[in-house]
Amino acid sequence: MDWTPDALAELRALLGDDGVLDSEAARLAYDTDALTLERGMPDVVVLPRSTDEVAALLRWAHAHGVPVTPRGAGTGLAGGSTPHHGGMLLVTSRMDQVLSLDPLRMFAWVQPGLVNARLSELAAPHGLHFAPDPSSQPVSTIGGNVAANAGGPHCLKHGVTANHVLGLVVVLHDGSVVTLGGEAPDAPDVELASVVAGSEGTLGILCEICVRLVPRPEAVHTMSFDFAVVEDACRAVSAVIAAGIVPAAMELMDRRTMEVIEAWLHLGLPLEAAAVLVVEVDGPAVSLPAQVGRITAIAREHGARSVRAASDAAERAALWRGRKSAFGAYGRTGRAFYLMDGTVPRSRLAEAVAAVYALAGARGLSAGTLLHAGDGNLHPHILFDPDDETQRRAALEVSQEILRACLRLGGTISGEHGIGLEKIPMMSEVYAPADLQTMGRLRRAFDPDGLMNPGKVLPGGADGGVSPAHVRAPAQPRGLDAKSDRERPWR
Numbered sequence: 001m002d003w004t005p006d007a008l009a010e011l012r013a014l015l016g017d018d019g020v021l022d023s024e025a026a027r028l029a030y031d032t033d034a035l036t037l038e039r040g041m042p043d044v045v046v047l048p049r050s051t052d053e054v055a056a057l058l059r060w061a062h063a064h065g066v067p068v069t070p071r072g073a074g075t076g077l078a079g080g081s082t083p084h085h086g087g088m089l090l091v092t093s094r095m096d097q098v099l100s101l102d103p104l105r106m107f108a109w110v111q112p113g114l115v116n117a118r119l120s121e122l123a124a125p126h127g128l129h130f131a132p133d134p135s136s137q138p139v140s141t142i143g144g145n146v147a148a149n150a151g152g153p154h155c156l157k158h159g160v161t162a163n164h165v166l167g168l169v170v171v172l173h174d175g176s177v178v179t180l181g182g183e184a185p186d187a188p189d190v191e192l193a194s195v196v197a198g199s200e201g202t203l204g205i206l207c208e209i210c211v212r213l214v215p216r217p218e219a220v221h222t223m224s225f226d227f228a229v230v231e232d233a234c235r236a237v238s239a240v241i242a243a244g245i246v247p248a249a250m251e252l253m254d255r256r257t258m259e260v261i262e263a264w265l266h267l268g269l270p271l272e273a274a275a276v277l278v279v280e281v282d283g284p285a286v287s288l289p290a291q292v293g294r295i296t297a298i299a300r301e302h303g304a305r306s307v308r309a310a311s312d313a314a315e316r317a318a319l320w321r322g323r324k325s326a327f328g329a330y331g332r333t334g335r336a337f338y339l340m341d342g343t344v345p346r347s348r349l350a351e352a353v354a355a356v357y358a359l360a361g362a363r364g365l366s367a368g369t370l371l372h373a374g375d376g377n378l379h380p381h382i383l384f385d386p387d388d389e390t391q392r393r394a395a396l397e398v399s400q401e402i403l404r405a406c407l408r409l410g411g412t413i414s415g416e417h418g419i420g421l422e423k424i425p426m427m428s429e430v431y432a433p434a435d436l437q438t439m440g441r442l443r444r445a446f447d448p449d450g451l452m453n454p455g456k457v458l459p460g461g462a463d464g465g466v467s468p469a470h471v472r473a474p475a476q477p478r479g480l481d482a483k484s485d486r487e488r489p490w491r
């Protein structure tokens with residue numbers, strides 16, 4: 001595609017001058033998501049406001065053979081909204097309206113650029129909220145959450161984002177607009193909304209999203225337990241669920257993570273402990289004391305040394321502030337860190353955490369871990385010096401070794417961040433060729449020309465038949481394993 005002044009003028013005619021960014025400085029601001037190891041400059045950034053504008057943009061892109069990468073807030077941690085093949089970056093930040101909210105039937109239709117936390121704020125006067133709560137919820141968008149099928153601390157009890165999607169209006173590769181599912185609970189369709197949710201922008205642009213809202217719990221009780229041995233805390237998590245209790249959240253932070261949080265926020269976290277387990281229960285007030293008693297007993301049986309209960313909303317907020325600030329706190333250490341996402345069965349958590357420390361230690365790297373422990377979802381943070389090529393490479397290799405350890409323990413390579421660019425080299429270790437080809441055929445059915453977020457999720461050969469004629473070669477990788485060269489056909 002030749003980005004001539006005439007081509008850009010056609011886009012400006014669709015969106016207005018302020019809806020099209022083509023200066024190098026503006027495009028540079030969008031060359032990565034929160035996985036900064038991978039980068040790629042878009043040729044143009046477009047900022048539509050409505051479904052009609054998105055449809056017009058996709059008709060234009062289809063006519064010109066231009067690849068389109070959707071982007072919400074760009075907080076993704078797998079490179080999903082990095083425009084690796086250039087082309088058009090379609091940013092939804094101006095599509096941020098609640099289109100309708102029905103408190104009686106407990107759903108809302110929203111635009112994709114609406115920020116997650118804002119939806120719950122708007123639903124609060126009706127006694128409702130949007131349950132999926134990724135730690136990025138003050139900035140990440142509902143569209144990005146649905147496309148990545150985001151999880152969050154409270155998804156243990158309440159379900160991940162896809163469980164809260166009732167319907168979608170999607171613009172497909174050629175600009176056609178389809179409605180999948182809807183607010184009626186028993187719509188007689190083939191559940192295509194579930195196929196598109198979690199597809200990381202590879203099947204179409206989510207333009208209107210019908211989400212389930214749920215009542216705010218009548219009562220909440222939050223407590224934290226500290227442990228001298230991280231693995232004991234992991235075993236306590238498994239034992240609580242095995243006892244038939246499903247807390248709203250069970251989050252674990254190791255000492256390294258507490259240290260970086262404490263250095264910033266001074267919350268009084270117990271730095272002498274090896275790990276802290278935060279457990280929250282919610283529901284009818286009458287049901288909570290028995291759960292709290294049982295969970296406390298199980299934690300003590302597994303070595304919990306002290307129990308701290310949040311006495312009021314402020315103390316609860318402080319506990320969660322610590323947990324949800326971990327990413328920023330690691331950022332303040334002045335070192336680079338690679339935040340990973342892997343999952344194991346809950347009963348294997350202790351082994352997985354031990355493997356993280358052993359694998360990082362064997363390469364002379366230090367790692368801290370926090371976990372959505374109730375879901376068996378680990379987030380190791382591997383610290384390294386980005387200017388030291390040996391360390392940087394070691395961090396990337398350790399990350400793959402940790403994911404392989406998760407696979408050996410019966411888990412998988414992503415709990416919630418998705419595949420994006422990051423995990424492509426691992427896909428063929430998880431799925432058989434026939435599995436990947438089936439996913440590729442599904443992708444081709446939605447996007448025969450391979451223009452929707454090309455080069456993401458599926459390895460080369462299974463990626464829906466994207467042809468090099470349509471997309472320019474990807475940016476030179478700054479980060480992930482060179483092995484991916486053989487996985488991506490255009491390098």
Ligand SMILES: Cc1cc2nc3c(=O)[nH]c(=O)nc-3n(C[C@H](O)[C@H](O)[C@H](O)COP(=O)(O)OP(=O)(O)OC[C@H]3O[C@@H](n4cnc5c(N)ncnc54)[C@H](O)[C@@H]3O)c2cc1C
Nearest residue numbers: 072073074075076080135136141143144147151201206416
């Ligand atoms: C500090 C921090 C904490 C985090 N905590 C969590 C957590 O607890 N749980 C969790 O799951 N993730 C977490 N993440 C990762 C990230 O926030 C989530 O993946 C989030 O859902 C991304 O939303 P976004 O709006 O930033 O989307 P982006 O990063 O912009 O995009 C994510 C993916 O969705 C696609 N996409 C975006 N909008 C659309 C659309 N309208 N139509 C089609 N495709 C689209 C993009 O192409 C990309 O593949 C965290 C990230 C950070 C930086």
